[in-house]
Amino acid sequence: MTALTTWSASDPTTTTGSTVDRPEIESVLRALGFRLERWPLAPGLAPDAPAEDVLAAYRDLIEGLVSAEGFVEVDVAALHPTGQPAFAATAAAARAKFLAEHTHADDEVRFFAAGRGVFYLHTRDEARGEEVHAVLCEAGDLLFVPAGTTHWFDMGTEPSFTAVRFFRDPEGWVGDFTGSDLATQFPDFDALAAQADAVTAGA
Numbered sequence: 378m379t380a381l382t383t384w385s386a387s388d389p390t391t392t393t394g395s396t397v398d399r400p401e402i403e404s405v406l407r408a409l410g411f412r413l414e415r416w417p418l419a420p421g422l423a424p425d426a427p428a429e430d431v432l433a434a435y436r437d438l439i440e441g442l443v444s445a446e447g448f449v450e451v452d453v454a455a456l457h458p459t460g461q462p463a464f465a466a467t468a469a470a471a472r473a474k475f476l477a478e479h480t481h482a483d484d485e486v487r488f489f490a491a492g493r494g495v496f497y498l499h500t501r502d503e504a505r506g507e508e509v510h511a512v513l514c515e516a517g518d519l520l521f522v523p524a525g526t527t528h529w530f531d532m533g534t535e536p537s538f539t540a541v542r543f544f545r546d547p548e549g550w551v552g553d554f555t556g557s558d559l560a561t562q563f564p565d566f567d568a569l570a571a572q573a574d575a576v577t578a579g580a
């Protein structure tokens with residue numbers, strides 16, 4: 378279940394907004410300058426399918442977006458449990474890469490073909506003030522985050538996700554870290570995913 382949680386950037390202990398209502402999530406994000414859309418999931422694609430199978434399964438949608446938006450590079454970022462003892466170290470290193478607040482000179486456009494992850498969007502708005510919005514994305518979600526947005530991403534302690542990434546920069550992923558420790562102050566993926574699971578279980 379996709380979920381949106383909001384805090385004031387200065388008070389990570391007090392949630393100021395929390396919703397799993399899809400139209401509301403899309404509308405709040407749109408008002409802040411982000412876009413959340415939904416693509417139909419490709420039938421029969423295994424959650425841990427290799428990158429080439431993911432790109433093939435979504436070829437038409439990917440090509441449509443690439444030509445509409447002028448992207449020059451598309452890749453797949455994926456991590457799924459292997460059952461091997463070495464996975465814990467691989468997962469911790471992958472998680473750490475995106476867990477500190479950063480920006481990109483490129484738009485951040487990500488489609489979740491499988492699994493989940495949380496994008497934390499740090500916004501400054503004249504009317505709303507400085508906020509952090511956590512978007513728990515699930516399979517089918519396509520999120521657009523404009524270039525220059527301060528943000529971080531948490532895949533959790535047991536990562537399991539496949540995301541197609543779209544770039545305007547031929548270099549692909551380039552991050553500029555802000556040096557802020559804001560990311561350490563907010564509830565992490567594990568906490569937010571557990572909350573969403575509790576909502577799903579009670580529904």
Ligand SMILES: CSCCC(=O)/C(O)=C/O
Pocket residue numbers: 454475485487494528529530540542550
């Ligand atoms: C979900 S794709 C991997 C994370 C990523 O590319 C990014 O830029 C996080 O901020």
Ligand SMILES: [Fe+2]
Pocket residue numbers: 481485528530
């Ligand atoms: Fe990013």
Ligand code: NI
Pocket residue numbers: 475479480481485528529530552
């Ligand atoms: Ni990023």
